[in-house]
Amino acid sequence: MPGSLKKVIVPLSETNIPRPDVSIEMRTMEVALPEETTTSPEQTRPVEASVVRKYLLSRGNSAIADKSFKALMAICAASIFGIVVLIASELVISSQLSWHKFGLEFFYKLNVDPDTHLPTFWDPVAGTFYALPFLYGTLVSSLVALVIAVPLAVGSAIFLTEMCPKLLRGPLAFVTELLAAIPSVVYGLWAVFVLVPLLREHINPVLMSIFNSEIAVKTLGWTGLVGETGLFGGVNYGLGMLAAGVILAVMILPIISSLTREVMSAVPHSQREAALALGATRWEMIRMGVLRNARIGIVGSIILGLGRALGETMAVAMVIGNRPEISKSLLSLGHSMSAVIANEFSEASDNLYLSALIEIGLALFVVTIIVNALARFLVWMVTRGVPARVN
Amino acid sequence: MKMATKPNLHSKYRSAVDQLATGLAVAATLLVVAPLVAIFVYLIFKGASSLNLAFFTHVPKPVGETGGGMANAIVGSAVLLGVASVLGIPIGIGGGIYLAEYGRGTKFANAVRFTADVLNGVPSIVMGIAVYSLIVIPQHHFSAFSGGVALGIMMIPTVTRTTEEMLLMVPNSVREAALGLGVPNWRSVLSITLKTASPGVITGCMLAFARVAGETAPLIFTAFGNQFWSASLNEPIAALPLQIYVYAISPYDEWHRLAWGGALVLIILIVLAVSLVRYVTSRGILKGAS
Numbered sequence: 001m002p003g004s005l006k007k008v009i010v011p012l013s014e015t016n017i018p019r020p021d022v023s024i025e026m027r028t029m030e031v032a033l034p035e036e037t038t039t040s041p042e043q044t045r046p047v048e049a050s051v052v053r054k055y056l057l058s059r060g061n062s063a064i065a066d067k068s069f070k071a072l073m074a075i076c077a078a079s080i081f082g083i084v085v086l087i088a089s090e091l092v093i094s095s096q097l098s099w100h101k102f103g104l105e106f107f108y109k110l111n112v113d114p115d116t117h118l119p120t121f122w123d124p125v126a127g128t129f130y131a132l133p134f135l136y137g138t139l140v141s142s143l144v145a146l147v148i149a150v151p152l153a154v155g156s157a158i159f160l161t162e163m164c165p166k167l168l169r170g171p172l173a174f175v176t177e178l179l180a181a182i183p184s185v186v187y188g189l190w191a192v193f194v195l196v197p198l199l200r201e202h203i204n205p206v207l208m209s210i211f212n213s214e215i216a217v218k219t220l221g222w223t224g225l226v227g228e229t230g231l232f233g234g235v236n237y238g239l240g241m242l243a244a245g246v247i248l249a250v251m252i253l254p255i256i257s258s259l260t261r262e263v264m265s266a267v268p269h270s271q272r273e274a275a276l277a278l279g280a281t282r283w284e285m286i287r288m289g290v291l292r293n294a295r296i297g298i299v300g301s302i303i304l305g306l307g308r309a310l311g312e313t314m315a316v317a318m319v320i321g322n323r324p325e326i327s328k329s330l331l332s333l334g335h336s337m338s339a340v341i342a343n344e345f346s347e348a349s350d351n352l353y354l355s356a357l358i359e360i361g362l363a364l365f366v367v368t369i370i371v372n373a374l375a376r377f378l379v380w381m382v383t384r385g386v387p388a389r390v391n
Numbered sequence: 392m393k394m395a396t397k398p399n400l401h402s403k404y405r406s407a408v409d410q411l412a413t414g415l416a417v418a419a420t421l422l423v424v425a426p427l428v429a430i431f432v433y434l435i436f437k438g439a440s441s442l443n444l445a446f447f448t449h450v451p452k453p454v455g456e457t458g459g460g461m462a463n464a465i466v467g468s469a470v471l472l473g474v475a476s477v478l479g480i481p482i483g484i485g486g487g488i489y490l491a492e493y494g495r496g497t498k499f500a501n502a503v504r505f506t507a508d509v510l511n512g513v514p515s516i517v518m519g520i521a522v523y524s525l526i527v528i529p530q531h532h533f534s535a536f537s538g539g540v541a542l543g544i545m546m547i548p549t550v551t552r553t554t555e556e557m558l559l560m561v562p563n564s565v566r567e568a569a570l571g572l573g574v575p576n577w578r579s580v581l582s583i584t585l586k587t588a589s590p591g592v593i594t595g596c597m598l599a600f601a602r603v604a605g606e607t608a609p610l611i612f613t614a615f616g617n618q619f620w621s622a623s624l625n626e627p628i629a630a631l632p633l634q635i636y637v638y639a640i641s642p643y644d645e646w647h648r649l650a651w652g653g654a655l656v657l658i659i660l661i662v663l664a665v666s667l668v669r670y671v672t673s674r675g676i677l678k679g680a681s
Contacts, residue, residue, distance in 0.1 A: 069577035070493055076485025077494065077503045080551065083544055084506060087513070087521040094524040155419025163416060172420065174669055179427045181598075181665050183605020185632045186654045189639045190430050193437075193647070250426045257423060281405050283412035304512065311514025313608040314636060338516050338608070345520070345612045361520040365513060372512035376505060 084369075091362040097355035098129060106359060107131055122324040122340075124349070129356035131363070133324040137241065137334035141316060142309040144245025144330065145252055150302055152249075153256035160257075161264045162286050173261070180254035188318035191247040196319055199246070200238030204331060207232045224328075234329040237321065242330040244320040248312055252305035259304060259379060263297030264290055266383045293382075300378025307371040311364060313338035337364050431658075438655025441648040451618055451634075457645055461653050463620050467535070467629035468604065470622055471614060474539025475603055479546030480596050484585075486547065487554025487592075492580050504555070507548035518545055519609030527613060535621070535628035538614025542603040549602065553595025557588040594668040601664035605657055607632040631657055 098106065111130045113120045121130040160172055210216065211225075211232040220226050227233060267290050275289035291298070321333025322343055337360050348354040445460045452459030486503065494500025522541040527533055561584050569579035585592065607630075610616070615627035616637060622628070631653050638650035 066576045069580070070489075073485045073489035073493060074499075076482045077489035077500070077551070079482055080486060080503050080506050080510060080548060083547065084510060086525070087517060090521045090524045091517070094520075094528075152419045152422050155416045156423045158412075159416035159420045163413060164420075172424070174665075175424055175427055177669075178662065178665055179423075181601060181661050182427075182430065183607070183632055183657060183661070185605065185607040185636050185639070186430070186434070186658060189635060189650055189654050190433060192639055194429065194433055253423050253426075281409040283409040284405065286412070307512045311512070311516070313514060313516045314632075318636070318640060338514055341516050341520065342608055342611055345523075346615065358520055358524070361517050365517045368513050368517075369509055372509045373505075375512075376508050 087365060091358060091365060095355050095359035095362050097352055098359045099355075101352065102129065102356075105130070106356070107135060107363065119326070121326075122335075124344075124353050127350075127352060129352070131337070131356075131360050133326050134335050134337040134340050134360060135363075136326050137244075137320060137336040138310055138338070140330070140334070141241055141244040141248055141320065141336060142306055144242065145248035145309045146302065146306060148246065148249035149253050149256060149305060153253050153301075153305070154260055154298065156253075157257050157260035157264060158286055158290075161261050162282070162290065173258075176254045176257050179250075180258070184251070184312060184314040185318075187247055187251055188315035191243060191315055191319045195247060196238040196243050199243055200236060204232070204236045204238070204242070208236065208331075229328065231328065231330050234327070234332050236331055237333060239319055239321040239333060240331050241320065241334045244316045244334070244336070245330070247315045247319060248309045251312060251315060252309050255308055256301050256305040259301030260294075260298050263294045263301060263379060263382050266297070267293045297379050297382030300375045300380075300382070302375075303371055303378065304375035307368050307375060310371065311338055311368050313342050317342045337361075434651065434655050434658055437648075437651040441652035442655060446649070446652050450620060451649070454643055454646075459645075459649070461629075461631065461634055461649060461656075463617065464629040464631045464634040464653065465656070466620075466622060467614070467617065468631040470535055470624070470628060471539045471542055471610070471630055472600060472604060474536060474624070475542035475546055476596075476600065478540060478543030479599065479603075480550055483547045483550025483596075483599070484554050484592065486551035487558060488580060488585065490551065490555040491558035492584065504552070507551050510548040511552075514608070515541075515545060515606050516608035519611065519613055522609065523612050532625075533613060533615035533627040534625050535614055536624040538610050538628065538630065539624075541609040541613050542606060545603050545606065545609070546596075546599040549599035550596055553598065554588075554592050557591030557595060558584060560591065561587045590671045594664075594671045597664045598668050601661040604660060605632050607636050611636075 102109075106129065109130045110119060110132065111121055111128060112118070120126075120128055121133050122128065156176070160169060160176075164172065211230055212227055216226045225231050271289040271293055272285055275285040280288065316336050317339035320336055320339055322335055322339065323333040324335045324340070325332070327334070341357050341361055341364075345354070345357055348357055445458055446462075447460060447465065448462050449458065449460035450463045451461065486507075490500050490504060494503070518541050522537050522544070526537040526540060530537070565587055566579060566584055569583040570576065574583070610630050610633045614630055614633065616633045617627045617629040635650045635653045635657070638646035638653070641647070
């Protein structure tokens with residue numbers, strides 16, 4: 001809309017100012033109010049102004065309003081950057097103390113107690129803070145989750161996009177969406193009362209008897225993964241790395257599955273038709289026509305699932321066992337970066353303790369930002385240029 | 392030609408692999424659905440028995456006494472979500488409007504979109520720490536306000552992205568019609584485009600709402616939790632997910648019972664929100680969104 005409020009009011013009272021830009025509204029208005037302007041400008045101006053303003057507002061001449069509205073919306077959009085900067089600066093400032101005390105060693109030092117010669121990483125009483133067991137726990141539980149979740153998620157995505165009868169597709173997609181909406185703490189509750197007993201009573205004994213059997217030790221003993229000191233050695237608590245990995249797998253399944261579905265439906269139909277026309281079976285069509293074209297996006301969705309697993313807090317804190325140690329066995333109790341923050345933050349008594357926890361948070365922030373950015377980029381590589389998905 | 396009449400070993404092998412792959416895909420889908428069914432069965436089985444009037448009207452009883460409820464946690468969650476919505480929804484919708492109406496294809500908008508997606512993946516506990524050092528440390532005490540701010544910040548990226556998606560679903564002819572009638576741009580955006588997309592935008596907000604309703608991690612050191620009645624913004628406040636967490640890791644059976652009840656209430660809320668989103672986006676002008 002050309003012509004702002006000011007431009008319109010002025011020519012009515014002081015005629016020496018040049019006429020505003022060509023505008024139909026302007027002319028009709030001058031016709032509407034001719035006499036008052038010439039007779040007594042001083043007295044009638046406020047009345048006129050209000051009349052004019054009312055008139056203009058009713059016609060919606062609003063360049064200023066438009067500009068300020070746009071600016072306001074832009075501020076809202078820019079607030080997203082503000083949040084990122086705010087989080088980063090707060091974390092960096094608050095973790096200075098621990099950063100100056102421990103430096104980069106905070107993340108990788110295998111600290112050994114000089115008296116007992118036992119590894120001590122995390123001792124708030126003695127003021128010893130090294131984050132290695134938390135990094136290890138986060139990494140291992142996330143990897144276990146990926147190993148379990150990726151085949152299942154990709155398999156179910158293949159079923160839902162390529163094989164499923166149309167009738168089932170909607171409900172099944174809805175169910176996987178629902179799985180993504182369940183809060184972390186409810187997963188944790190379920191894990192504590194259902195999954196952990198199940199692992200302790202039924203699954204772990206089976207795994208232990210397989211991995212610790214004599215045949216396994218004889219044939220695969222050299223790998224170090226079997227036997228009492230292997231992946232499934234030690235005490236069977238039920239809680240521990242494996243429990244955390246399994247519940248994480250359940251939680252990241254829907255994320256990987258739905259993104260994989262999206263990427264796979266972005267593959268053009270001509271690819272499928274070409275493969276089928278050449279005599280491929282359905283699986284060969286999926287393998288050559290769909291999976292090969294969508295592989296970058298699938299990797300992206302897996303990395304996105306990894307990002308979610310790395311940052312997942314409550315469910316992990318409830319089942320991982322909360323013991324800051326490093327052990328090869330998946331049955332042993334461990335700890336993770338997010339779990340230690342959740343468990344100890346509100347009871348951290350001194351500033352160094354608090355600052356060490358915040359530094360772990362900062363590491364978590366940086367890692368998840370990188371992982372998520374990478375994943376989004378990979379997914380975008382496949383889905384760009386594809387019109388909005390219509391189910 | 393031979394193959395057409397008499398299938399040889401290789402084609403038998405190929406069809407067997409095809410069958411196997413189909414079977415595996417079906418099995419994988421069943422395994423994905425299984426945990427959901429298991430979780431829901433347990434929730435209903437264990438939660439329904441502990442839901443009664445007292446659950447919604449009483450505050451928790453001290454350890455050792457039976458009965459009591461989570462009324463303070465339900466009110467607390469409502470207060471926290473109220474603060475979060477007041478902060479998160481207007482800013483989120485504003486950002487979405489900018490992306491869809493003004494910033495299409497610009498570098499700034501692409502950067503915002505990308506950052507919002509990345510921010511969505513940042514662990515909630517990190518938001519909690521940031522708000523802790525931003526609000527709780529200067530104030531020297533835990534408060535409902537800081538918890539609400541943490542949740543509100545988490546809502547912004549989700550609301551921004553869903554609002555944008557919904558606005559993009561509105562056909563351009565609607566915008567052109569409004570502008571052609573001489574409606575200023577800002578009014579056309581607010582009362583034409585946004586109104587057309589409002590079912591989708593509202594349900595998008597509800598989705599973000601449901602998501603933060605279940606958040607526990609950022610509340611541990613912002614809202615902190617409270618065993619007593621409190622609706623003050625300036626004091627520690629109870630929240631449903633926080634209470635579930637505290638009760639679940641406690642050693643008392645009575646508290647476990649309450650935790651299951653709380654989890655069931657939370658899940659019902661979330662399932663309702665998700666179903667609503669599904670329903671709205673499957674019909675009308677917004678078909679195909681989400």
